[in-house]
Amino acid sequence: MKNDVDLLAFEKELYEQNIKQIAGVDEVGRGPLAGPVVAAAVILPENVKLTGVNDSKKLTAKKRALYYCQILEVAISVGIGEASVVEIDELNILQATKLAMKRAISNLDIVPEYLLIDYVTLDIDIPQTGIVKGDAKSLSIAAASIVAKEVRDGMMQELAGLHPAYGFDKNVGYGTKFHREALQEVGYIDGVHRKSFEPVKSMSACSKQGSLF
Numbered sequence: 001m002k003n004d005v006d007l008l009a010f011e012k013e014l015y016e017q018n019i020k021q022i023a024g025v026d027e028v029g030r031g032p033l034a035g036p037v038v039a040a041a042v043i044l045p046e047n048v049k050l051t052g053v054n055d056s057k058k059l060t061a062k063k064r065a066l067y068y069c070q071i072l073e074v075a076i077s078v079g080i081g082e083a084s085v086v087e088i089d090e091l092n093i094l095q096a097t098k099l100a101m102k103r104a105i106s107n108l109d110i111v112p113e114y115l116l117i118d119y120v121t122l123d124i125d126i127p128q129t130g131i132v133k134g135d136a137k138s139l140s141i142a143a144a145s146i147v148a149k150e151v152r153d154g155m156m157q158e159l160a161g162l163h164p165a166y167g168f169d170k171n172v173g174y175g176t177k178f179h180r181e182a183l184q185e186v187g188y189i190d191g192v193h194r195k196s197f198e199p200v201k202s203m204s205a206c207s208k209q210g211s212l213f
Helices: 009-015 061-074 085-091 093-106 139-162 177-186 200-210
Strands: 022-028 037-043 077-083 114-118 128-131
Touching: 009 022, 009 114, 009 139, 022 093, 022 139, 037 093, 037 139, 061 139, 077 085, 077 093, 077 139, 085 093, 114 139
Parallel strands: 022 114, 114 128
Antiparallel strands: 022 037, 037 077
């Protein structure tokens, strides 16, 4: 695991240029068959200490919940954005991800001076750097990853209560064996399952063809 000094390398380079309001931006939910894609933008204080924070995918649920609370306590500002299942199907997952990120940035209390973004770059008028595997290289991005994961998991828990057949409380929308078997048995749900993702895409096409007869 990277230590805090390593994780602040990108931020410190910007601090030395007198750039202080740096937003880390990341998303969660590009791969699932169901649910929105959720992004977070997090501005941390200069040289903040958040020992152990790393890519949300590498943390246990218990540790992630703990760090989530710590991040909310110390952050200068946190913004959340999402793109719906309908938007994912209309735009494609990459463009929907970028849309969610833009919404997260716009929901910050202050306009950041610079963006550190996991993997992508955005067509907005703020200087930025897209960092491959940024959630393991930048503390700001790692913090955004944790926030986005916690928020999206909460959304999927709510969907699990409404639609218990799919096991969203455990798979958070990913295509596990249980989830795929449920799709075959009870079908998909409009507005919850992504019709541009297989196997829902084929199921949706069959449904449309069937309606013609």
